[in-house]
Amino acid sequence: MSLPVRALAAADAARIEQHLLRLSPADRSLRFAAGVVTDDTIRRYVAGLRFGTDAVLAMVDDGGDVVAFAHGCVYSVGKRSRVEVAFSVDAERRGKGLGTALMAEARRFAESIGAHSVLGMCLARNAPMRQIFANAGMSMTREDDEVHACCQLASRPRDDAARQAAPR
Numbered sequence: 496m497s498l499p500v501r502a503l504a505a506a507d508a509a510r511i512e513q514h515l516l517r518l519s520p521a522d523r524s525l526r527f528a529a530g531v532v533t534d535d536t537i538r539r540y541v542a543g544l545r546f547g548t549d550a551v552l553a554m555v556d557d558g559g560d561v562v563a564f565a566h567g568c569v570y571s572v573g574k575r576s577r578v579e580v581a582f583s584v585d586a587e588r589r590g591k592g593l594g595t596a597l598m599a600e601a602r603r604f605a606e607s608i609g610a611h612s613v614l615g616m617c618l619a620r621n622a623p624m625r626q627i628f629a630n631a632g633m634s635m636t637r638e639d640d641e642v643h644a645c646c647q648l649a650s651r652p653r654d655d656a657a658r659q660a661a662p663r
């Protein structure tokens with residue numbers, strides 16, 4: 496049976512950290528699009544997660560371990576918010592649709608906050624990640640060894656939506 500995707504809280508930071516620390520050096524490099532990703536870098540990254548603002552989503556197994564993790568970083572350009580997503584799945588759990596399920600939930604999160612678009616970035620050699628972006632209907636552009644993916648959402652900016660919903 497597949498595990499549900501759930502939003503995590505600050506109290507879950509240690510298990511997120513353990514999941515990311517389990518990634519091999521090559522996978523850390525793919526996840527963070529960086530050359531060498533040290534344990535300290537991962538700890539700093541987890542310490543900086545904005546629970547309650549960003550999408551911090553995971554699948555957690557029966558033992559309480561995070562086996563798949565998604566971070567959707569929310570930021571604004573003008574009045575429009577965007578969500579930039581990144582994913583990781585425990586090596587032995589890959590190829591079973593977990594990354595795809597995280598992508599779908601991250602998109603739902605973006606829609607729920609009225610975001611204008613969902614963005615993603617991966618190294619060009621990251622075939623599974625590119626496939627997930629493609630399956631999600633995201634358009635992709637290549638810049639050197641990176642692929643940038645984007646998908647505009649039908650939702651309106653939150654301010655506009657609130658104004659139109661307000662009683663006159």
Ligand SMILES: CC(C)(COP(=O)(O)OP(=O)(O)OC[C@H]1O[C@@H](n2cnc3c(N)ncnc32)[C@H](O)[C@@H]1OP(=O)(O)O)[C@@H](O)C(=O)NCCC(=O)NCCS
Nearest residue numbers: 525526581582583584589590591592593594595622623626
């Ligand atoms: C990228 C990652 C999250 C994918 O997770 P996953 O759970 O294995 O993904 P899924 O099983 O949902 O889907 C993978 C898709 O890629 C496809 N795929 C897998 N290997 C592939 C390959 N070598 N070439 C092309 N497609 C491939 C699968 O067939 C599947 O597509 P489909 O649903 O059309 O059949 C996982 O590999 C990972 O954690 N990698 C290390 C960190 C990383 O690269 N993060 C991405 C940074 S944003």
